[in-house]
Amino acid sequence: MDLQEEKMKLVEKIQSLDNVIRGSIYEMKRYCGKPNCICARAKKPHKSLALSFSYKGKTKLIPIKKEQIPGIKARMNDYKELKAAIDELTRINAELLRSEQ
């Protein structure tokens, strides 16, 4: 396989990895905000899950459901694959500089 073919395959892979998620899942105690929830009625925060990630230097928190965790973990794995694919792409692009000389 030559570099151009390798590059095409990588670009396809990168394109397919469009559902990536970065960050970590963590559990905290909080008021969820739903008026009918036990936390509002008992005035006691309850455990809830969130996805935490940094974006432009700020930490973002997105509330998530337990059922979403397996999917989120799979998509975090996609993110690792995307990063690895970008590394490969930069290597190929660097090697392609030779053929421009």
Ligand SMILES: [Zn+2]
């Ligand atoms: Zn609640």
